[in-house]
C-alpha cells in the first residue's frame with residue numbers, strides 16, 4: 001500500500017483516484033471545487049485543506065489539471081511541502097515547454113517527476129484502461145509503473161521529461177486530421193449516392209482503415225457503437241480536440257516543424273467550437289463538412 005496524493009478531481013481525476021482506492025492505496029486529495037471534494041470523500045478519499053497538505057507525506061503525488069500554467073502554479077504549492085524522493089506524476093495534457101519546466105522545478109526540489117498524459121477519456125479513466133504516455137527518468141518510471149498500471153491498460157515509456165506530452169500531441173494531431181478525413185470521405189460518398197454502410201465495409205478492410213473509421217465511425221448506425229450513435233454526445237468533446245491541436249501548433253511553432261494539415265485541422269476545430277459545437281463530440285465534424293460549400 002502506498003500513500004498517494006491526488007490533485008484535480010474533475011471528469012478524469014476522480015475516477016482515476018477511485019481506482020487507486022479500490023486497489024487498496026491510501027489516497028489524500030484536493031480540488032478547488034467543493035462538490036468534487038465531497039464526491040471524493042464519499043468514495044473513501046481523504047480530503048485535505050489545500051494542495052500543500054496533499055503533498056505532505058505522500059510517496060506519489062498525481063496531478064490531473066486543465067493546463068500548463070495551472071500545473072506550474074500547483075507545483076509551486078506542493079514542492080516545498082513534499083518529502084524528498086517522492087515522485088510527482090503529472091497526468092494533465094499540457095504544452096511541452098511547461099512540462100519540461102515542471103520537471104526542472106521538481107528535480108531542483110529533490111523530487112522525481114514524470115509527465116504521464118493519457119488517452120482513453122472518461123470511460124478509460126473509470127474502467128482503469130487508460131493509455132499512459134510517460135516522459136521522465138527510467139528509474140522513476142520503474143518505481144511509478146505499479147501505480148500507473150492500476151489506472152491504465154497500457155503504459156509506454158516515451159523518453160525523457162516532456163516526451164509523454166510530445167507523444168500525446170502528435171497522436172492527437174493525427175487523430176484530428178484523420179477524423180476530418182473520415183468525415184470528408186463519408187460526406188463525398190453521400191453526394192455520390194454511395195451507401196454509407198457499403199463505404200464503411202470497404203474502408204474498414206482496405207487501405208483507408210484507421211481508428212476514426214473502424215472504431216469511432218462518425219456516421220450513425222455504421223460500424224461499432226460510437227458517439228455518432230448517441231447524437232454526438234462526447235466521447236471526446238470538440239473543445240478538448242481544439243485544445244490538443246493548439247498544443248500541437250504551439251510545439252510546431254517552437255520547433256519549426258511543418259504541419260500544414262495540423263494547422264488546417266486546428267482552424268477547422270476552432271470554427272467548430274466558434275459555431276457552438278464545443279460540447280459536441282469531435283466526430284460531429286462530419287455534419288459541419290456536410291453543411292459546407294465546395295469552395296470553403
Ligand code: NAD
Nearest residue numbers: 008009010011012013031032033064065066092093121122
Ligand atoms: P476537468 O476540468 O473536469 O478537471 C480538472 C480539475 O482540476 C477540476 O475539478 C478543477 O477544479 C481542478 N483544478 C483546477 N485548478 C486547480 C488548482 N489550482 N488546485 C486544485 N484543483 C484544481 O478536466 P478533465 O476532463 O478531468 O481533464 C483533466 C486533464 O486531462 C486535462 O489536461 C485534459 O486535457 C486531459 N484529458 C482529458 C480527457 C477527457 O476526455 N476529459 C481525455 C484525455 C486527457
